[in-house]
Amino acid sequence: MENLDPFDIALEQLNKAAKVMKLDKASIDVLSSPREILQVSIPVKMDNGTTEVFTGFRVHYNNARGPMKGGIRYYIKENLSEVKALSAWMTWKTALLGLPFGGAKGGIICDPKKMSKMELERLSRGYIDAIANFIGPEIDVPAPDVYTTPQIMGWMMDEYEKIVRHSAPGVITGKPLTIGGSLGRGDATAKGGMYVLREGAKYKGIDLTKAKFAVQGFGNAGQFAVKFVKEMFGAKVVAVSDSSGGIYKESGIDYAELLAHKEKHGSVENFPGSKNISNEELLESDVDVLIPSAIEDQLTGANASKVKAKIVLELANGPSTPEADEIFYKNNVLLLPDFLSNAGGVTVSYFEWVQNITGDYWTEDVVYSKLDEKMTFATKDVLATHEKYQTDPRTAAYIIAIQRVLDAMKARGLLN
Numbered sequence: 264m265e266n267l268d269p270f271d272i273a274l275e276q277l278n279k280a281a282k283v284m285k286l287d288k289a290s291i292d293v294l295s296s297p298r299e300i301l302q303v304s305i306p307v308k309m310d311n312g313t314t315e316v317f318t319g320f321r322v323h324y325n326n327a328r329g330p331m332k333g334g335i336r337y338y339i340k341e342n343l344s345e346v347k348a349l350s351a352w353m354t355w356k357t358a359l360l361g362l363p364f365g366g367a368k369g370g371i372i373c374d375p376k377k378m379s380k381m382e383l384e385r386l387s388r389g390y391i392d393a394i395a396n397f398i399g400p401e402i403d404v405p406a407p408d409v410y411t412t413p414q415i416m417g418w419m420m421d422e423y424e425k426i427v428r429h430s431a432p433g434v435i436t437g438k439p440l441t442i443g444g445s446l447g448r449g450d451a452t453a454k455g456g457m458y459v460l461r462e463g464a465k466y467k468g469i470d471l472t473k474a475k476f477a478v479q480g481f482g483n484a485g486q487f488a489v490k491f492v493k494e495m496f497g498a499k500v501v502a503v504s505d506s507s508g509g510i511y512k513e514s515g516i517d518y519a520e521l522l523a524h525k526e527k528h529g530s531v532e533n534f535p536g537s538k539n540i541s542n543e544e545l546l547e548s549d550v551d552v553l554i555p556s557a558i559e560d561q562l563t564g565a566n567a568s569k570v571k572a573k574i575v576l577e578l579a580n581g582p583s584t585p586e587a588d589e590i591f592y593k594n595n596v597l598l599l600p601d602f603l604s605n606a607g608g609v610t611v612s613y614f615e616w617v618q619n620i621t622g623d624y625w626t627e628d629v630v631y632s633k634l635d636e637k638m639t640f641a642t643k644d645v646l647a648t649h650e651k652y653q654t655d656p657r658t659a660a661y662i663i664a665i666q667r668v669l670d671a672m673k674a675r676g677l678l679n
């Protein structure tokens with residue numbers, strides 16, 4: 264049976280690149296564990312008068328290149344291994360994009376779909392009370408991730424400012440615009456992914472205007488991917504899913520109509536004119552580009568060989584396992600790896616942090632053009648390294664990112 268533990272997978276990916284780079288033991292050891300782990304208990308008064316205690320995490324992986332950076336996940340299956348893996352991937356992501364940050368991640372074990380708005384606000388404020396000493400604009404800057412929203416970031420910033428008793432918008436990114444959020448952050452993950460895809464398709468000689476797409480996940484990352492595939496390339500999305508299941512429509516799925524359907528019915532299933540399919544069927548559907556945009560471990564040794572897409576654009580973190588990576592490489596499927604493809608989110612978070620610190624706010628056009636420049640540069644870098652080392656694109660991305668983190672550690676005198 265394939266090992267699907269997220270942190271074990273993160274280490275396996277790291278070790279694969281370390282082997283190509285012929286890294287020494289000290290370098291591998293220092294990159295193989297988080298710098299600090301904080302686990303907290305958060306008592307929350309529920310609307311029915313009872314008190315529930317929630318478990319939360321914040322993991323600092325590495326800060327050699329700058330303050331730690333990474334989102335917060337509210338998820339019923341959250342666990343420390345997942346948060347550790349996500350914090351490692353944040354370290355490689357910020358390094359690959361050349362952002363002056365390290366990597367961190369946070370999570371709370373909870374089911375936000377079953378909580379009221381007031382309960383979510385009390386939980387979010389309680390989490391910040393518990394981790395306040397661990398974060399700050401120059402220490403660690405959280406952001407949204409799965410099942411967290413700009414509103415939650417707004418409550419968190421407010422709670423932090425109450426504790427430190429001064430304005431500190433740079434403590435958190437992905438905030439509502441009116442309290443220091445950046446234009447373009449809402450759709451940045453998918454937008455950045457489209458720039459990566461554009462370069463990947465050029466490299467692979469695929470005409471995106473004629474391509475068919477499948478998108479797994481219809482949240483922040485997936486929804487905007489469905490929108491931009493049509494807007495930017497004029498292409499057709501034929502399959503979409505969420506946690507309840509998926510839909511397939513050969514003539515193409517309209518973004519606005521699907522969004523309205525999801526808002527009304529709570530899921531994408533039973534969308535008029537489409538047939539319902541499972542998430543497994545979506546991953547194996549007859550498309551040119553597959554965009555996993557939900558959770559980890561979706562493409563494994565068990566199903567990767569059944570993927571028909573020529574390009575896999577990983578907007579989710581960790582959707583493919585090492586066995587799947589091997590199969591894609593062997594089958595000539597271009598896998599555009601997560602910490603490249605979904606880096607648009609943290610890149611615009613970086614722009615938000617810069618705007619908060621300087622007090623100089625940018626137009627959406629400026630944000631998108633700076634984002635395009637950074638994503639395009641990183642993609643070309645990954646593809647050139649993939650050619651140079653004759654290795655898969657994920658390992659190529661690791662080689663670039665690891666070298667940057669090690670250079671920073673050496674410049675600080677932390678490694679020989």
Ligand SMILES: NC(=O)C1=CN([C@@H]2O[C@H](COP(=O)(O)OP(=O)(O)OC[C@H]3O[C@@H](n4cnc5c(N)ncnc54)[C@H](O)[C@@H]3O)[C@@H](O)[C@H]2O)C=CC1
Binds near residue numbers: 481507
């Ligand atoms: N929001 C952001 O800024 C960034 C998000 N990501 C990654 O993108 C992925 C999605 O995150 P968001 O869109 O922000 O979360 P979200 O909470 O907005 O949406 C998650 C989506 O995934 C679906 N989903 C959950 N479990 C599923 C399953 N078993 N099968 C199919 N679909 C399922 C949900 O129904 C929902 O549509 C995650 O891996 C996240 O870490 C990566 C970079 C930035």
Ligand SMILES: O=C(O)CCC(=O)C(=O)O
Binds near residue numbers: 332334605
């Ligand atoms: O916007 C950010 O700072 C981080 C978003 C995130 O958690 C991710 O890229 O996985």
